[in-house]
Amino acid sequence: MTTTAHILLVEDEVKLARFVELELSSEGYQISVAHDGIAGLTLARESSPDLAILDWMLPGLPGLELCRRLRATGNKLPVILLTAKDEVSDRVAGLDAGADDYVVKPFSIEELLARVRAHLRRTQEPNLDILQFEELTLNRKTREVKRKERAVDLTAKEFDLLEYLLNHPRQVYTRDQILENVWGYDFMGDSNIIEVYVRYLRLKLEANNEKRLIHTVRGVGYVLRE
Template identity: 80%
Template sequence: MTATILLVEDEERLARFIELELSSEGYNINVAHDGLTGLTMAREAPPDLLILDWMMPGMTGLEVCRRLRATGSKVPVILLTAKDEVSDRVAGLDAGADDYVVKPFSIEELLARIRAHLRRNQEDNPDLLQFEDLTLNRRTREVFRNGRTIELTAKEFDLLDYLLSHPRQVITRDQILEKVWGYDFMGDSNIIEVYVRYLRLKLEEKGEKRLIQTVRGVGYVLRD
């Protein structure tokens, strides 16, 4: 499963360095160079983790963090800053940040902190299902792939939720009918194939790999 990280850093050389390092670790990286753009991106396509520089022109990273928390966002936030006084750390954590990394920093330490927060977030948030670059939020009923929002009908969402709940497991047609449509479903016997086709059309843009695989004569499997 691939996590999406939003990096908001106005120092472009540093931002590029972090972006390359995180990309080489297999993360999907989106970058903004000012606070307002970063806030907009975080609201429109919530990342799995947010790395925020504190001191930016216009809107500071601290203000971005405050505004996100005010909307109920629980995305893990790591603050990057040259401020290393205890009072600064307290201010950052009180604004809603989960962690605080002082510049200059070791990229290995940043990577370790990212891994720790992503593990913790997944354990603490059963409403968030992820597979590869696909994310489903049960609480908000939102779906994202590669940072873009995917609009699904209620039944498409329920079907995808069921598949994401059983990654890499072959799910039979009967299991899908029972869990997604209910025991008493008396509709078209091809309804599953129809909805899988709908999902594939919405989930797959040109060049993106197919995640929902057909197991002939049995059912379907979410496979990387």
């Protein structure tokens, strides 16, 4: 398995921590390890891991409290709790604290790896509503466009044109392709409409003297690229 996912492991049993670290590393994950809750909380805030595996009983700051503090700051990374506690009330407490999953000691490493893969798969699935290129972001659902943090106010057709170009950055589209896909097959107006709307888009996207992203390919059409 090839992955660059970063996993935070917070476990005070040094031998167990080392064993889990080696197994995760052999799967291709990048691992950060802490042996107490305070160090784990610091690492979670500073290294922005993709997933955290927390022991319930930790010196300094229990795993349950560590999870609560992460959630209190809006951190949504998947959290798997490792614990010897197996009562229903313990599971409820863990889930109430914001944990996503629960693995009871002693556990098989295959089960833990499967849980890790499942949670990473869930969080790493692409958001099909968001199109992004360079510092340009388009949200299909809310129809919002941003250049870095600056909101860009577009008309409906300007939005449709930009969305079309963002679907395949660096691909050159002919004027005919743009007319068919943005204006529709039955468009009977002036084909210069594309030039007009590209000009509108450039004015809005480059309002703060940002670099040009929509380029003209002479004799062919347009492309979105660096």
